[in-house]
Amino acid sequence: MKKKIRLLIIVSVLGLLALSLIQGYLINNTYKLKKTAFISETRRSISRMDDLSPVLDTINDMWQDRFLNYVADFYAKQISKKQLLSSLKSYTDSINSLYIVTYQKELKKKNIEYNLKFNKIVNTIIIADSIGNNSDTIYNSKPKKGFHLLGDKFTIENGHKVSSSLWLTDHSFNREIDGELKSFVYNLQFETEDRMNIDGWKQIVLGRMTLLLAASIFIFLLVFGLLYYSIKNLITQKKIVDVKTDFVNNITHELKTPLSTLTLATKMLKVNHKDAISKNTQSIINTIERQNVRLQKLIDQVLNNSLGYQEIELRKEKVNATEYLHTIIDDFQLSLDSKSIQIDKNINVNQNIFIDKFYFTTAILNILENAVKYGKENLKIIVKANDSKDFKVSISDNGIGIPKKELKFLFDKFYRVGNKEIHNVKGLGLGLYYTNQIVRAHHGTIEVNSELTKGTTFTITIPL
Numbered sequence: 001m002k003k004k005i006r007l008l009i010i011v012s013v014l015g016l017l018a019l020s021l022i023q024g025y026l027i028n029n030t031y032k033l034k035k036t037a038f039i040s041e042t043r044r045s046i047s048r049m050d051d052l053s054p055v056l057d058t059i060n061d062m063w064q065d066r067f068l069n070y071v072a073d074f075y076a077k078q079i080s081k082k083q084l085l086s087s088l089k090s091y092t093d094s095i096n097s098l099y100i101v102t103y104q105k106e107l108k109k110k111n112i113e114y115n116l117k118f119n120k121i122v123n124t125i126i127i128a129d130s131i132g133n134n135s136d137t138i139y140n141s142k143p144k145k146g147f148h149l150l151g152d153k154f155t156i157e158n159g160h161k162v163s164s165s166l167w168l169t170d171h172s173f174n175r176e177i178d179g180e181l182k183s184f185v186y187n188l189q190f191e192t193e194d195r196m197n198i199d200g201w202k203q204i205v206l207g208r209m210t211l212l213l214a215a216s217i218f219i220f221l222l223v224f225g226l227l228y229y230s231i232k233n234l235i236t237q238k239k240i241v242d243v244k245t246d247f248v249n250n251i252t253h254e255l256k257t258p259l260s261t262l263t264l265a266t267k268m269l270k271v272n273h274k275d276a277i278s279k280n281t282q283s284i285i286n287t288i289e290r291q292n293v294r295l296q297k298l299i300d301q302v303l304n305n306s307l308g309y310q311e312i313e314l315r316k317e318k319v320n321a322t323e324y325l326h327t328i329i330d331d332f333q334l335s336l337d338s339k340s341i342q343i344d345k346n347i348n349v350n351q352n353i354f355i356d357k358f359y360f361t362t363a364i365l366n367i368l369e370n371a372v373k374y375g376k377e378n379l380k381i382i383v384k385a386n387d388s389k390d391f392k393v394s395i396s397d398n399g400i401g402i403p404k405k406e407l408k409f410l411f412d413k414f415y416r417v418g419n420k421e422i423h424n425v426k427g428l429g430l431g432l433y434y435t436n437q438i439v440r441a442h443h444g445t446i447e448v449n450s451e452l453t454k455g456t457t458f459t460i461t462i463p464l
């Protein structure tokens with residue numbers, strides 16, 4: 001039992017652990033899905049903002065015009081690459097605060113209630129001649145990181161990409177070189193990327209999962225609590241049962257000593273004062289003796305019949321089953337006072353059986369005694385035995401029967417069916433418990449079939 005409880009606890013804890021792992025996995029998956037959904041939802045609502053807002057569009061036109069002129073200067077070899085980049089940067093820096101304010105205004109219009117930052121970074125700038133030859137890379141983000149052009153400042157790692165755009169254009173211009181006006185055409189390849197940064201997006205996503213998280217925690221605590229409560233209850237119950245069993249065993253044991261003294265005392269009284277005792281006193285002493293014997297028998301029954309099947313030590317022997325069963329039934333019939341009880345024998349066993357005669361007899365007698373105790377007038381008991389596959393002996397009576405719902409408790413220690421409404425026969429409720437323990441010690445099984453008011457059949461099966 002202790003082992004079983006420990007196993008139950010281990011299995012429950014492992015189960016709970018597995019459940020938490022699965023729950024954690026599912027929550028993590030939901031979190032990832034919600035995060036992706038939230039980011040793409042934000043991305044969708046701000047994409048093409050530059051094109052849709054006239055002010056932003058104008059700002060973009062402004063820096064793009066400037067930029068084309070700087071590139072022209074570079075193409076005409078009037079400034080260096082470095083100067084080109086720093087001119088672009090200082091121009092966009094000068095209009096950046098206007099850009100940010102306008103952008104935030106547009107966000108407000110879109111009802112984005114969380115704090116969103118946005119920027120545009122440059123990935124590549126490549127210039128080639130009009131037919132696309134002699135390309136010259138002014139800037140490339142591949143070995144480095146893209147550089148900030150417009151918008152809020154945040155690191156690349158802290159942002160999410162919104163979109164990237166490639167601006168391809170042919171630009172023609174005139175420049176006076178050494179007093180001569182020359183016309184040029186160049187081809188520009190300019191790649192930018194729009195990025196966004198959402199302040200506290202983790203909290204926002206988690207906030208959207210509050211209900212799920214709260215429900216998960218609640219269910220987990222509920223299951224944990226119920227499990228804890230059940231196991232605690234089980235252990236308490238087991239302790240109570242142990243204490244009760246110990247108590248019954250101890251008290252019956254303790255009762256034996258005074259009863260033996262009483263037996264001895266009555267015997268001495270009868271022998272030593274044989275002549276002095278009157279007839280009347282003699283009968284009183286006889287009553288004391290009889291009741292004493294009865295009490296001793298009852299105590300022995302409790303003590304012996306409390307044994308579990310693991311504690312029963314069998315001394316098995318080869319027994320001729322037919323002969324053996326006839327003997328017990330005949331002896332039993334003789335012990336009955338009533339002549340109106342009929343016992344039919346239908347015994348057809350050809351093989352010898354291996355049993356402990358002492359214990360097996362007790363088992364059979366317990367069933368026979370019950371048949372008589374819970375029988376009716378004109379009781380008829382049928383004992384059948386055969387050895388078709390295993391050795392089977394069944395004992396049927398036409399007695400008061402047992403309600404169907406009680407059958408599964410019948411072999412429990414101290415269990416008795418119903419109360420006075422069903423029968424008023426006295427007993428301890430140990431007979432069938434002990435019979436079952438004996439049968440189990442023989443590696444056999446016992447079955448019961450019963451119909452209320454019709455009768456009961458017990459069948460014992462023992463492997464040959």
Ligand code: ATP
Pocket residue numbers: 366370371373374375397399400401402410415416417418426427428429430431432433456
């Ligand atoms: P004990 O045998 O310890 O003196 P008991 O007869 O009450 O007491 P069991 O032999 O274990 O205990 O039987 C348990 C209960 O099963 C009985 O109280 C009785 O209600 C019911 N029972 C057993 N055999 C029969 C039967 N043949 N017919 C009807 N009821 C039965």
Ligand code: MG
Pocket residue numbers: 366369370427430431432
């Ligand atoms: Mg009984």
